[in-house]
Amino acid sequence: MAGQEDLQELLRMFTSRKVPMMAAMGHVKALQKEGLRSIEQLSKAALKTIEAAVGDAKLAKNLHTACKKHETTKKRALDDDDDASALASSPPAKKAKLLQPHKRDLDYVSMTADELETSLTLPLVEDEATIRETTVVTNRAPLLLAFAVELLRFTMPEQPPSSRLSLAQAVVSANSKAKARNLGIGQAADDDNQIPEGQPTVRVLGRDVPVLKRGDYTWTSDEKTEVVKVTTPAAETTTTSTGASETTRTWSAGQRLTSKSSTFVAHAATLTSPAQRPALMRQLMTSKPSLETATHNAWAMRARYGTSPLVQEASFDDGETGCGEFMLRAMREADVSDTVVVLSRWFGGVMLGPDRWRLMRECVDDALSCRNKTTVKLAGEAVWALDPSSKEMAIHRPEGARNYLLRSFVSGAEGGKKTSKSDDVDCLGRLLGALRLLFASWAGVLNRTQLDSRAWSWYMAIRPEVEAGPAGWGAKGPVRLARICDLARRGEGG
CATH class of the missing domain: 1.10.340 (Endonuclease III; domain 1)
Incomplete structure (x- = not known):
């Protein structure tokens, strides 16, 4: 172990x-x-x-x-x-005080699973009358984080609280970066290209989140038996949608590497006949028009004839001298056949020398390795959400998400008076209670995919109103928890 x-x-x-x-x-x-x-x-x-x-x-x-x-x-x-x-x-x-561990305080290796999950406990208030009387003041990001954490309790009950916090933080991070770019106040870097397309993913609030399985991680909690309330067709729908995404993915992409303003990226696809190569490449260029702007689009192909040991090879440099044969050699060494690889390069104006071969090799190897990765099918395995912006540990750490929740909600009934930490925690508990009431009321009617989709529309309906454009970035506003309770599904006689 x-x-x-x-x-x-x-x-x-x-x-x-x-x-x-x-x-x-x-x-x-x-x-x-x-x-x-x-x-x-x-x-x-x-x-x-x-x-x-x-x-x-x-x-x-x-x-x-x-x-x-x-x-x-x-x-x-x-x-x-x-x-x-x-x-x-x-x-x-x-x-x-309510435990608020900093990321330096939690060492996942030295802690048992139950100790880790206990340290990440969140407050909860379940009395609906108390919840309805509450108005909290917050901005949109922590509200979305709370939505995602509670939603995952119903759509992915097999995930421990630490994984839910990690996944929820990934959704908030991706949403904030996309919003910042749209407003012109964020970096224009293409963060999505930092993670290979074939990386296992799960879908949360309409976003595909790249994940890393946590091995043999197991946890024990009464919550595991309490939260599995989603109807049986939900699991079937989730599996079906996951399988569909696997069959429609043709090309897998490696990481995008840049050196001295030159950028390299490789794509790989499986083929059953050499005659399929032109159509596959047209499909790639159509689905990713940016590749048409590359200085070079070299390719290499190896294909077998049925059960014959003979392998047909073909390649094209497209101006990148020696690239086609170099890719064929890499494919031979990896014993790869029935595959076509396209290596794209945007020349930055500076000759790279021998380092060019290293970059091309890393891109090709990564694209080939991604062919064996598929969208993850969770069967009880715990996961971490990958964080492409982190260089120390490429995951979204749960304690950071938890601390963000604990300090982001204040009461809106005090007329601007400063509230204590215990009051802030109580506000969070009431918000989580309202969200749990909402999701639990629909979990027996909607399958998991439908519940995930509906949750985003609920968030849009109750998020705080802020000024449009950059002026509203990070601005706070009131959220009446009674509005969340009103969205809950009532019984036949309700």
């Missing part, structure tokens, strides 16, 4: 630094041969040993520094636990 966790942590260290999965697995094997099987061992190892195993001085130094930082964080968390134990043994002088 520990060995499997160490392997996953090492792979995550590499992939969070934009190393393709196939290359990351090779690096991990090389490190294991040197007796380096965990982050702790890497943090104590000599840098030269890591460089010799990885074969990349820059990557080795980056990895070594990250492992040392990880171990320092782990020790700090253990020291904090000792301090907490000492405080717990003394009589409490004040009312205990």
Whole structure:
């Protein structure tokens, strides 16, 4: 078990630094041969040993520094636990504060699953009369976060609270970035291209969220049996829609790499006959018109004749000298056939020298590895939502999302007076109670896909009104919880 966790942590260290999965697995094997099987061992190892195993001085130094930082964080968390134990043994002088762990305080490896989930508990008020009397003041992002967290309790009940917080934060982050770009106040970078298209995803509030399975993570809670209220057809509909997305995806894309203003990206597709290549490439260019603007669109193809061991090969450089044959060699080494790969390059005006081959190889390897990834079918496995903007740990951490919720809702009945933290927590509990009442009332009628779709329209209906354009960015407004309760489905006689 520990060995499997160490392997996953090492792979995550590499992939969070934009190393393709196939290359990351090779690096991990090389490190294991040197007796380096965990982050702790890497943090104590000599840098030269890591460089010799990885074969990349820059990557080795980056990895070594990250492992040392990880171990320092782990020790700090253990020291904090000792301090907490000492405080717990003394009589409490004040009312205990609601636990608000900073991301430095939680070390997922040292905590048991139940300890982690307990530390992420959120307040809840279920009395409808109390909820209806409440008005909270907030901005749109934390309200969307609360919507997503409670929605996932019904659409993905198999996910532990930590995973729901992670997934919900991913939705809010993607929504905020898209909104900022639309308003002209965000970066124009194409964040979607930082994650390969073949990465496993789940759908939350109409957005596809890239995820990473958490291995053998298991948790125990009364909530698991309490929340499975969605009708049986929901599971069938979810599986069907997931399968449909798999069959319609033809091309898989690797990561987009940039060096000295030159950008590379590779796409791979499976074919059953060499004659399919022209049609497949036309489909790719039609679905992604931006590829037509590339300086070069080189391609390589390897296809078998039925059960014959013979393989037909063909390639085209499109002005990128040697690229076609280079891709064929990479496909031979990976023993890949019945596949066509298209490598696109936008030339930045600066010659790259030998580094050009490294970039092309990483793009091709990543695109080929993505062919084996499909939209994830959850069968009880816990997941993390991937965060492409994070360089330290490429996941959306749940404690950050929880803390954001705890501090983002204040009472609207105090006439602008400053409220205490306990009042803010109570406001959050009432909001979550209203959302749970809403989703529970519809869970037995709508399947999971329908509930996810309907939830977005409910959010749009009750979100605070703010000024249009950049002036309204981050602005707060009142939200009457009675409006959420009014959206709940009443019984036959209600």
